[in-house]
Amino acid sequence: MLGKIRYFSNARLHRICRQFLVVVVGGPTLVISYGFVLWSLAADLGFNNSFLWSEGPLRNWMVWLVGAVLLTLVFRVARPVE
Secondary structure, eight states, X not given: OOOOOOOOOHHHHHHHHHHHHIIIIIHHHHHHHHHXXXXXXXXXXXXXXXOSOSSSGGGSHXXXXXXXXXXXXXXXXXXXXX
């Protein structure tokens, strides 16, 4: 006998997919968003000469910080509980 074929239940497959997305998408997204926070803050403090956006709402480091914190909360909620 070759062995038993194991099928994943829908709940387990859904949990595996969520865990994969949180790790693969969440990690780099959070690093980049907090990197934008630091880059924008450094530009505002004069440590850096330029930032991607020189004017508008995306110029403010607090906008990036709020976005990064919201992304952190979203990925924490999406993380599957064992």
